[in-house]
Amino acid sequence: MLNRKVERELEAWHAAPQRTALLVTGVRQIGKTYIIRHFAASHYDHVAELNFIENPRLVSLFSTPRDAKNLLMRLELAVNTPLVPGKTLIFFDEVQECKELVTAIKFLVDDGRFDYALSGSLLGVELEDVRSVPVGYVTEVDMYPLDFEEFCWSRGVGADVFAMLHDHFVRREPVDSFIHDRLMDLYANYLVIGGMPAAVASFAANGSVSDVRTIQENIKREYRRDISKYARKEDRLHIRSIYDLVPSELNNANKRFTFSKIDKGLRFKAVAADFDWLVAAGVTIAAYNVNEPCVPLEMSKERNLFKLFYNDVGLLTSSFLKKTSLDVLDGNPDVNYGAIYENAMAQELSAHGFGLYYFNSKKWGELDFLVQDRNDVVVPIEVKSGKSYKRHRAMDNVLAQVDYHLDGGYVFGPCNVSVEDKVTYLPIYMAGLLSNE
Template identity: 80%
Template sequence: MLRRKIESRLEAWRAAPKRTALLVTGARQTGKTYIIRHFAHEHYEHVAEINFIENPELTAVFSNSHDVRNLLMRLELAVDVPLVPGKTLVFFDEVQQCKELVTAIKFLVDDGRFDYALSGSLLGVELEDIRSVPVGYLSELEMYPLDFEEFCWSQGVGREVFDVLRDCFAQKTEVDSFIHDRFMKLYAKYLVIGGMPAAVDSFSANGSVMDVRMIQENIKREYRRDIGQYARKEDRLHICSIYDLVPSELNNPNKRFTFSKIDQGLRFKAVASDFDWLVAAGVTIAAYNVDAPCVPLEMSKDRNLFKLFYNDVGLLTGSFLRRTALDVLEGNQDVNYGSIYENVVAQELSAHGFDLYYYNSKKMGELDFLIQDRDDNVLPIEVKSGKAYKRHRAMDNVLDQPDYHLDAGVVFRPCNISVDGKVTYLPIYMVGLLENA
C-alpha cells in the first residue's frame, strides 16, 4: 500500500468532537477512492459503499428526498451490509453524478447515527456551488498526486531521512554528499514516473518505464473523456486543445500560454471559462502574472497572463519522446529540464498549499514563481536547471527594490544548499519542504 500524508488528516477528521461529513476532492486518478476505502476498513466495523457510476439507477433514488427518515430507508435498501449506529461509515463515491445528495448531506449528519464520506471526479466543476450549501456539515480535503516525499516512501526511503533534509533546510547547511546524490537519482525517477498512484505502484512492482507511460497515457485519455462528458458541448474542443498544448507551451521561451495556438485570432475573453474548467477540474495548475511582487499578490494578478502546468510532472514527461524520458531517468545533463523543473515546482507548491503567481517586467526581468504564506510574506522563486544558476537578474532586481519589502529569495537547482546574501540556493528535491498548510 502507498502511504499518503492525507491519512493523518483523515484521522483528525474522525477524532474531531463535532463530526461532519468528509468530502475528498481532487483530480481523477489521484487515489481518492482507495484512500477512503483503506481508511474506512481500518477504522470502522462496517463500511457501506455506493458508487453512482457503477450503480446509475441509485442516482434517482437519492436525488429527490431531503427527509432523513426517507433517505435512511433508501440507504438501508441500497446496500448489502448492516448499518450499525456508531460503527458504520457510509461512502458515497462519484457524487458528481448525484449532486442533490451532497446538498442533502446535512440531514444525514444531523441524524448522527453514521459517519459519511463523499468523493468523486470533477467536483470543482460539477459541484462548484456546494460549499455554500451545507455550511458546517462538510469537511473538505483535497487530494493530489504523490509529492516527492510520498514517492520516496514508495521507494523504501524512511521518514527519518527526510528529517535530516528538514534540518539542513532549516539551518541552510549542505546535505551530506551521499544523501544528496541519492536524492538527485530519486528525483530523476520522480520526474519520469510522477505521482499518480497507479504509475507509482506499477513502477514499484516491476520497474518498467514503458508500463508507466501506458498508464500515464490512459490517465490523459480519461481526462479527455471527462471533458467530453462534463464540459459544455460548445467548449469541449477548445478545452481539449488547451490541455494538449500544455507541453509545447511550457517549452516556449516565456512559457506563457498563447491563445492563438488554440484558434487563430482567438482572444482570452472567448476561452477564459475553458481555462477555468481545467484548473477547477484539478488537471492543470495555473500561475498568474502580477503587476508587482508585493502583498497582496491576489489583488494585482492579471487573469489574461498566466502559465499553465499539468497536475502531475509524470504526465508531462510522458508526453515526450521515449528517448527524452529515458535521458531524464538517467540524469542526462543534455536534456532541457526547464519546463520539467517548472512543472514539478508548480505541482509541489500547489500541493503544499500555495497559490501560484509569477512576475514579468521589461525593466526588472521575469521571476518564475511568487508565493505568499499565511503571514503575508512574499517569497520570490527562480528555477534553474543549468550551471548558470547564479545568474538571476529579476531576483536581484526585486530584492534590491526597497518598495517591495522582500527579505529573501530562493533558487531551486540540481545542486546542494548554499547561501549568497539574500538568496538561498536549494536542491530541486527540497521544493516540497516549503509548507503553507
C-alpha cells in the same frame, strides 16, 4: 500500499469531537476511493459503499428532498451491508453524478447514527450549481498526486531522511554528498514517474518505464473523456485543445500560454471560462503574472497572462519522446529540463497550500514563481535545471528594489544548500519543504 500524507487529515476528521461528513476531492486516478476504503477498513466494523457511476439508479434516492428517516430506509434497501449505528461508514463514491447528495447530507449528519464519506472528481466544476452546500456539515479534504517525499517513501526512503532535510533547510546547511546524490537520482525518477498512484505502484513493482508511460497515457485519455462528458458542448473542443497544448507551451522560451495556438485570432475573453474549467477540474495548475511582487499578490494579478502546468509532472514528461524520459533518468546535461522542473515545482507548491504567481518585467526580467506565505510575506522563487543556477538576473534586480520589501529569495536547482547575500540555494528535491498549510 502507498503511504499518503492525506491519511493524517482523515484521522483528524475521525477524531474531531463534532462529526461532519468527509468529502475527499481530487482528479481521477488520484487514489480517493482506495484511501477511503483503506481508512474505513481499520476504523469501522461495517462499510456500505454506493457508487453513482457503477449504479446510476442510486441517483433517484436523492432526486427529491427527503428527511433522514426516509433516506436511511432507502439506503438500507440499496446496500447489502448491515447499518449498525456507531460502527458503520456509508461511503458515497463518484458524487459528481449526484449533486443533490451534497445538499441532503445535512439531514443524514444531523441524524447522527452513522458516519459518511463522499468522494468524486471534477467537483470544482460539477458542484458549482448545487442548490445549498451545507456549511459546517462537510469537511473537505483535497488529494493531490504523490509529492516527492511520498514518492521516496514508495522507494524505501524513511521519514527520518526528510526530517533530516528539514533540519538542514532550517539551518541552511549542506546535505551530505552521498545522500544528496541519492536524492537527486530519486528526483530524476520522480520527474519521469510522477505522482499518480497507479504509475508509482507499477514502477515500484517492476521498474518498467514503458508500463508507467502506458498508465500515464490512459490517465490523460480519461481526462479527455471527462472533458467530453462534463464540459459544455460548445466549450469541449477548446478545452481539449488547451489541455493538449500545455507541453508545447511550457517548452516555449517564456512558457506563457499563447491563445492564438488554440484558434488563430482568438481573444482571451472567448476562452477564459475554458481555462477556468481545466483549473477548477484539477487537471491543470495556473500561475498568474502580477504587476509587481508585493502583498497582496492576488490584487495585482493579470487575469489574461498566465502559465499553465499539468497537475502531475509525470503526465507532462510522458507527453515528450521516450528519449526525453531516458535522458532525464540518465541526467543527460544536454537536455533542457526547464519545463519539467517548473511543472514539478508548481505541483509541489500547489499541493502544499500556495497560490501561484510569477513576475515578468521588461526592465527587471522574469521570476519563475512568487508565493505569499501565511505571514503575508512574498517569496520569490527561481527554478534552475543546469549548472548556471547562480545566474538569476531577475532575482537580483527584484531583491535590490527597496520598494518591494523582499527579505530574500530561493533558487532551486541541481545544487546543494548554500546562502549568498539574500539568495538561498536549495536542491530541487527540497521544494516540498516550503509549506503554507
